[in-house]
Amino acid sequence: MAPRTKDQNKEIRETRRKMIMQAALELFSKEGYHSTSINGIAKRAEISKGLLYNYFESKEELLKIIIMEGIMEMENMMVIPPSESVSKSDLIYMIDSVFERLSSQKEFWMLFSSVLVQPDVLEIVSGELGVVLEGLLKEMEDYLRRSGSPSPREDAYVLGALFDGISLNYFINPEGYPLESVKNRVKEIFVR
Amino acid sequence: MAPRTKDQNKEIRETRRKMIMQAALELFSKEGYHSTSINGIAKRAEISKGLLYNYFESKEELLKIIIMEGIMEMENMMVIPPSESVSKSDLIYMIDSVFERLSSQKEFWMLFSSVLVQPDVLEIVSGELGVVLEGLLKEMEDYLRRSGSPSPREDAYVLGALFDGISLNYFINPEGYPLESVKNRVKEIFVR
Amino acid sequence: MAPRTKDQNKEIRETRRKMIMQAALELFSKEGYHSTSINGIAKRAEISKGLLYNYFESKEELLKIIIMEGIMEMENMMVIPPSESVSKSDLIYMIDSVFERLSSQKEFWMLFSSVLVQPDVLEIVSGELGVVLEGLLKEMEDYLRRSGSPSPREDAYVLGALFDGISLNYFINPEGYPLESVKNRVKEIFVR
Amino acid sequence: MAPRTKDQNKEIRETRRKMIMQAALELFSKEGYHSTSINGIAKRAEISKGLLYNYFESKEELLKIIIMEGIMEMENMMVIPPSESVSKSDLIYMIDSVFERLSSQKEFWMLFSSVLVQPDVLEIVSGELGVVLEGLLKEMEDYLRRSGSPSPREDAYVLGALFDGISLNYFINPEGYPLESVKNRVKEIFVR
DNA sequence: AATGAATGAGAGTTCATTCAT
DNA sequence: TATGAATGAACTCTCATTCAT
Structure with missing residues (x-):
């Protein structure tokens, strides 16, 4: 019998890779990074x-890749054509899409937040992460400047913090949280 | 030598208790809950x-007590006399005092934030914590209502989230963060 | 395309077999038997x-075959026509050829020495090896007897040990070792 | 009840330390470093x-310490007062004592030889070992010079190699080896 | 009250070997 | 003939907790 073709293997690898990452994301976000065991991930990924x-060459690398790919995916979505000015509706659109992603990619964001506040875990991804986050902040600042904010840098910090918070x-309590009315506020x- | 009196003993116990909690707080916040070992805490507490x-009967109980005592201490500070109305300067005072505490009790807040986003760790304290947090939110809502906010509940959520964020x-990066200008913004x- | 003839197949097999053995020899001697992985050997053999x-049906068998074929090859080289007597120049020739082989077949000898002193690894080859070594010793004893040694058995042991040592x-340190002057001594x- | 005194603890620690090292030495030499598991050592040491x-902070450190302490012990035994000259009987005494140690400290020497020829294992101890071995060689060279050898350096190499071999x-085969007659030869x- | 030696369950990781293709 | 995805047993090491002293 002939061996699998390279394409077959590539497909298998890609599928498995995603399955593992999905299983890991679910567990990392549900149980926390440290409380999730490799064994558990493997079982969930069957x-x-x-x-x-x-x-993946280690549990740490698995986390790193999940975070980095997640961030990149988000960045791609966020990219706004650097047009002259940003209208009110652009701002509304951005806020809407951030909130939309909060629920549609809940697990990723839970994991991401939790990574940010665990110094030991943050260290795992910090190398690659720092640069990316800087970029995001800059982009938001630029965006707010073009939308007419009087202090875009501070507003970027405030808005960023607000989203994080x-x-x-x-x-912490998805069912009980009034996401919709908070968004409107x-x-x-x-x-303005 | 006379044996120690009961009072002396009690005092020694209280001192030690605080020392252990302080050592644990420092390590939990600096290294993360899971990465902190009982051994390390004991060594730091000498x-x-x-x-x-x-x-303390377990590592979990130690965390629980640190968090609960920290929250209570904070609540005590936050209590505002339920006067008829809240003036602009009252609001400013509140914001100032929250920011002030951010730096003066940095370690506690780092630990607290990190507990909130780690489901496995959150579970340790969740029983006791839920009630307390509800109370805080209610209090802030009440406060904002009296200060004339048109939607005090939403504003409480927004302001709470903003502080958390x-x-x-x-x-994540205390040195690089423009705390002062963010506060002003x-x-x-x-x-208003 | 015509299918490969039987001869061609056999030749390919033989070539590959040697490539694998060569790759394994290099790695076994450079990294040690246990630290060499099948994966590594396969990669090196492409x-x-x-x-x-x-x-080869297992890692153990691969080692066994490498050692046995190596020994046999050496034996073939060593065989001396059982003439009546062995002259001084014969002895010198033997010593020269042993030393020559030390550098020309360095990898094999490194592996061989290391196998001899690792009980767990020795066991893998011991069955077949014992007999062969006995033979070598006997041959050297005979050789020394014919060269006029007063105690050929002991001298065989001494000379054998000396070569091994x-x-x-x-x-351990090929560059720093004064092989030439040791040989002369x-x-x-x-x-005599 | 009072806690153990420092002396009691020190004694316990020293005893256990030796027990573990002894168990490890036995297994390392009998099974080989890689084939010996920490589990096995612990079981043997009960x-x-x-x-x-x-x-011991790792399996590697355990090996390192066993080797280094063994070498040092040997060095202490070997030290010869640097008198003017070395007599025939001194040389005989040295040879005797080397052979004596071969059997009395068999396990250590088996382990030591096996470490020397396993590049991966040698690396574990190489840092500390290199220096020590250089010293031994120098000492033997000096010894032979004082005993009147015409080429002490080469003789040191030859004798060292002979002992190793x-x-x-x-x-490899303690029962079958004619240690006594080899020694005499x-x-x-x-x-002379 | 106080110590730290001791335990043991469970963690992450490696690797010879098998097997579907 | 040839591939490399897949397995699982075994490994080294960690750490909260207990307990004799």
């Missing part, structure tokens, strides 16, 4: 422990 | 591992 | 792990 | 796996 190491509170406050 | 268990961002936005 | 098992020391001592 | 790590052969050859 593979053997050993195979996981065929795809809302995620945080939302994730945010619009009232920041879009 | 006692033996065994003795630590004489004061700012802490979070501040703690918050005042501009929320105090 | 074949797949699976194919390796088509040629020199290899060992030489291999050995000749002075043993050839 | 302690728990965890406790072993209370005494004899150990090696002896250890060595004396005949090297003591």
